[in-house]
Amino acid sequence: MVSASCLGDISVKHPYSVYVVPQFSATEIHTAWAPLLEKVGIQTKQCYNLIIPGTIPEFEKAIVAGKADYAYMNPYHEVMAYRAQKYMPLLADGSKMLSGIVVVKSDSPIKTLADLRNATIAFPAPNAFGASLLIRATLSKAGIPFRAEFVKSHSNVYRSVIFGDYQAGGGIQATLQHERPEVKEHLRVVYTTGAYKPHPIAVNPRISLSDASAFTDAILGLKQDPSGRQLLEGIQISDPVKVSYQKDYQSLESLGLSKFVVLDAN
Missing domain, CATH: 3.40.190.10 (Periplasmic binding protein-like II)
Incomplete structure (x- = not known):
């Protein structure tokens, strides 16, 4: 701390x-x-x-x-x-407003949420609202099985996806836009949740x-x-x-x- x-x-x-x-x-x-x-x-x-x-x-x-x-x-x-x-x-x-996003590597074959079936997905933390809770709830309600891994921060999510450690990751637009251009150019958004305050x-x-x-x-x-x-x-x-x-x-x-x-x- x-x-x-x-x-x-x-x-x-x-x-x-x-x-x-x-x-x-x-x-x-x-x-x-x-x-x-x-x-x-x-x-x-x-x-x-x-x-x-x-x-x-x-x-x-x-x-x-x-x-x-x-x-x-x-x-x-x-x-x-x-x-x-x-x-x-x-x-x-x-x-x-705040929306959760699911990102993949820019050259990933994943195009939709359905393509994440049985994927391992990186999230910053269990209770991150847009970057974790909304996405995990959406996948579960859609009946799409997945494995969640928690990597402590939004920055870690984006980098771990780029490095190929995980097939996808959860984030929010504000933190993605906060990243350097060389990070953003290697990521692609495949899903966006609803918007909230x-x-x-x-x-x-x-x-x-x-x-x-x-x-x-x-x-x-x-x-x-x-x-x-x-x-x-x-x-x-x-x-x-x-x-x-x-x-x-x-x-x-x-x-x-x-x-x-x-x-x-x-």
Whole structure:
């Protein structure tokens, strides 16, 4: 687990923790999130500790246990976090929706989901929403047998497919587009799931309404200048909008994904 201490007003004695789901390497996440949290901290006169768990399951255990004050999580993590600790979503990107994708090597003979019968498929983690849960549920409901392997991050999925370790892999468009051109050019999307509201930043209910509102307003305010918009692009929330659990995420409870959730994954 990687931590960056006190990104904001260093006079604050009780900094807030901000956990970020590790879709990318710790270095990439720190590069994107640290300057944003520092700027938000200066504006709110608060201090934020950036916490980057080593794996997605470690992140999940932290939010289910209520360790995070704020957390950037996938949509189904929000369902899990709300059920366990009543984490409330504050903000999400309003410019796009989230869809899961299945990728194969660009020269693979696989063309459709049906071609994945008995294939070994790489996923970042059991509970990654678009990149794992939606895809595994779709394959199971379609009666297509497959073997799942979990390789810890989206970046690992894409590279393992390119290297031929697996016949296909699960991801999302945002992380695929984040990859370098030499990675993207060797991959082809063969299936795209339905679209849903993307990853929210959520708050633990123990945080005061005034502090949560200040945090929200500071991030919304970053849209007003070019440097702020660049920071938002870095964390993949280019157009932050306010969201709520009831309006934006509660409907995910009806997708029947709970039987595919694994809470004790290593």
